[in-house]
Amino acid sequence: MPDASADSARPRALSDAAPLHRERLLPSIGVWIVGVAFGSVLGVILVPLSHALSLAVGIVGVVGVCVMLAMASPVLEVSGAALRAGRAQIPVDLLGEPEVLDKEGWTVAMSVGFEPLAFHLTRGWVHTGVRVPVLDEADPTPAWVLSTRRPEDLALALRSARSQRS
Structure with missing residues (x-):
């Protein structure tokens, strides 16, 4: 029979690490x-x-x-080396500095500042979010724009994940 204490002493892989941020975008x-x-x-x-x-x-x-x-409510998660938004995911190494969008910033991002080529995971009942630029030159997507009720927490988790990777 395997020893359970040996399993707990073994370091977990980066992708198996506990999420730095996890949020389900439940309806209002x-x-x-x-x-x-x-x-x-x-x-x-x-x-x-x-x-x-x-x-x-x-x-x-x-x-x-x-x-x-x-x-049907998507999950935002920063875990290990990736940002997962719904079924999409991207390595944090390919992301730039996150921009926290308060209510006014979110309104601008969803109206006159709308980026049609960006990846959007937005919900109409969430009025704050984060915009994260994509640094990969080969990727035609300029940024990820994500609804979140906790934009500061998501931005901090992305910064932490990026610093752990470098």
Whole structure:
């Protein structure tokens, strides 16, 4: 039988390290309320047939919509040597200095300062974010623009990950 203490003493690979930053971009309260209302309407439709059936379908509908909203919410993660935004990822070595976008900066970035060639992972219910330039000359993407409720934390995690790599 393998010794568990030997496994814990072994250093973890950089990609297996605990994330420096992890955030799931869950919907706002308003989206949750609309989701619950939509799920319950599925049950209300069946009231003329059976009250018990309509209650059961309503409960399943509310739970199902809530689970779908949570599962469809992307995750931002800085872990090891990479930034992961949803299903996309990029090595932190290829990223420049992150720019924290407060509410005003975010408004500019999403309107007159919009970069059509940048990689965007944005959510309408999050009004702050981070813009990180891509330093790779061969990459046509000039930057990553990411919604985040904690832009200072994400920027700090990116700086830390970059400094650990150099």
